[in-house]
Amino acid sequence: MLTKEQNELVTRTSAGTPMGDLIRRYWIPALMSDEIPTPDCPPAQVKLLGEELVAFRDTNGRIGLLAEHCHHRGTSLFYGRNEECGLRCVYHGWKYDVEGNVLDTPAEPAGSTFKDRMKTTAYPTKEVNGIIFAYMGPQGKIPLFPNYEWAQVAADHCYVTKAYQECNYMQGLEGECDSSHLSWLHRAFTSETDQRLYQTDGAPAYETEETDFGLRLIALRDAGEDQTYVRVSTYLFPCAVAVPVGTKDASGRLDGYEVHTYIPVDDTHSWRFDFGFKRARTVTDKDVHRRQVIGPNFRRIPNAANHYLQDREMQRTKNFTGMVDFLSHDSMATESMGALFDRSQEHLGLSDKAVITVRRHMLDKVKEFQDTGEAPHLVTDPELNVMDHTESTYDVIDGRDWHAHWPHMTSTAQELLSVKDAVPAGR
Ligand code: FES
Numbered sequence: 001m002l003t004k005e006q007n008e009l010v011t012r013t014s015a016g017t018p019m020g021d022l023i024r025r026y027w028i029p030a031l032m033s034d035e036i037p038t039p040d041c042p043p044a045q046v047k048l049l050g051e052e053l054v055a056f057r058d059t060n061g062r063i064g065l066l067a068e069h070c071h072h073r074g075t076s077l078f079y080g081r082n083e084e085c086g087l088r089c090v091y092h093g094w095k096y097d098v099e100g101n102v103l104d105t106p107a108e109p110a111g112s113t114f115k116d117r118m119k120t121t122a123y124p125t126k127e128v129n130g131i132i133f134a135y136m137g138p139q140g141k142i143p144l145f146p147n148y149e150w151a152q153v154a155a156d157h158c159y160v161t162k163a164y165q166e167c168n169y170m171q172g173l174e175g176e177c178d179s180s181h182l183s184w185l186h187r188a189f190t191s192e193t194d195q196r197l198y199q200t201d202g203a204p205a206y207e208t209e210e211t212d213f214g215l216r217l218i219a220l221r222d223a224g225e226d227q228t229y230v231r232v233s234t235y236l237f238p239c240a241v242a243v244p245v246g247t248k249d250a251s252g253r254l255d256g257y258e259v260h261t262y263i264p265v266d267d268t269h270s271w272r273f274d275f276g277f278k279r280a281r282t283v284t285d286k287d288v289h290r291r292q293v294i295g296p297n298f299r300r301i302p303n304a305a306n307h308y309l310q311d312r313e314m315q316r317t318k319n320f321t322g323m324v325d326f327l328s329h330d331s332m333a334t335e336s337m338g339a340l341f342d343r344s345q346e347h348l349g350l351s352d353k354a355v356i357t358v359r360r361h362m363l364d365k366v367k368e369f370q371d372t373g374e375a376p377h378l379v380t381d382p383e384l385n386v387m388d389h390t391e392s393t394y395d396v397i398d399g400r401d402w403h404a405h406w407p408h409m410t411s412t413a414q415e416l417l418s419v420k421d422a423v424p425a426g427r
C-alpha cells in the first residue's frame with residue numbers, strides 16, 4: 001500500500017506537481033501521426049498532463065504543438081485555419097507558427113509591432129514510426145530520443161494504437177508490471193500454447209533489477225521437469241513498460257515486442273499508446289487487432305458504460321472474464337478501481353512484488369528530483385544511446401538462470417557495449 005501522501009505524489013501530474021514536472025523531462029507520446037496526416041490538414045486537439053493543446057502540420061510538413069487557447073483572448077485554435085505555414089485563430093485572425101511565434105495580428109493597426117512581443121506555448125516534437133512525441137519540460141534540458149529497437153525498424157514493421165482510459169495513468173501502468181494477472185484475468189479455457197504457459201503456474205516468482213532505463217521485471221513460472229517459463233518485461237521510466245507480445249521466429253526468438261505507454265490526459269484519464277514492431281517482416285492486420293475494438297475519438301467500443309460487453313455465458317464456458325479482447329480485460333480491471341484509486345486501501349501480497357518495486361522506484365526518483373532538480377534515466381550521451389538491453393521477451397529455459405540465457409540483458413548501455421557480441425542476430 002501507499003500512504004495517501006505517497007499516492008498523491010505519484011498520481012498527480014499537472015504542471016507544478018513533482019511527478020508532473022518530472023514526466024515533462026522525457027519525450028512522451030502525444031498523438032498518432034495519422035491524426036494530422038498531411039501538410040495543412042485540420043489540426044487535432046490533444047490534452048496531456050492536464051494541458052489543453054492543439055497539434056498541426058504546417059505547409060512544409062513541420063509539426064506544431066501549441067497551447068490550444070489563443071494567446072489573444074482564448075478561443076480554441078482547434079477551430080482555426082491551417083494555412084501558409086501557420087495556424088490562424090478564426091476569432092480575430094492571429095496566426096502562429098510551429099514555434100509559437102505570432103506571425104500576424106490583422107485586427108491591430110497597420111504597422112503595429114504588438115505581435116513581436118507575443119509568443120504562445122509551443123512544445124518540441126519528434127515523429128517516429130507513426131507516433132508524434134512531445135517534450136514538455138524546460139528548454140535547454142531536452143534529452144536525446146532513446147534509440148529503442150522499435151524506433152530503428154522501417155515504418156511498415158511498426159504499429160501503434162491509442163485508446164482512452166477512464167482512470168489515472170498509474171493504474172494502467174501498474175497492470176503492465178503485474179505478470180500474475182496473465183494467469184487469471186486473461187485466462188481462456190483452452191490449452192493452446194500461450195494459455196498453457198500462463199496456466200502452468202498461477203503464482204509466479206519475481207525478480208527485479210535496477211537498470212539505466214528503469215527496471216527489469218522478471219516473472220518465473222515453474223514449467224515442470226526443471227524448466228522455467230520466464231517472462232522479461234522492462235519498465236522504461238517514467239510511464240512505459242515493454243511486454244513480450246509476438247510469436248517465435250525460426251530461431252526460437254520472439255519476432256518483436258510491444259511497448260505500452262500510459263500518458264496522463266489529466267489526473268483521472270489517460271492515453272494508452274501501444275506500439276509494437278516486427279524485426280523481420282511487415283505488420284499485418286492481425287498484429288493491430290486492437291483497432292477493431294477502438295472507436296471514434298479513441299474510445300473503446302467495450303467500455304464501462306456498457307459493462308465492457310461482458311457475456312456471462314462466455315464467462316462460464318469460454319474465458320475468465322466473459323470479455324473478448326485483452327484490452328477490455330485490462331481496462332475493466334484498472335478502470336473499475338475508480339478514477340483515481342486510493343492505494344492506502346489495498347492489501348498487497350507476494351504476487352505484487354513487481355508493482356511494489358516500480359512504485360518504490362518512482363517514489364525514490366521523484367523525491368530525488370524534488371531534492372536535486374535532476375531527472376533520472378535520461379539519455380544524454382550519443383555514444384551510450386543504445387537500447388538493445390531494454391528487450392522484452394519470454395522463453396522456457398532449463399533451470400532458472402535467465403541471465404545466462406540472455407547475456408545482452410545488461411543493466412546499463414555501457415555494459416551492453418562490452419558484451420555486444422551477445423546481442424542476438426537480426427539487428
Ligand atoms: S481570440 Fe484568437 S485572435 Fe482573438
Ligand SMILES: [Fe+2]
Nearest residue numbers: 175181186330
Ligand atoms: Fe493484461
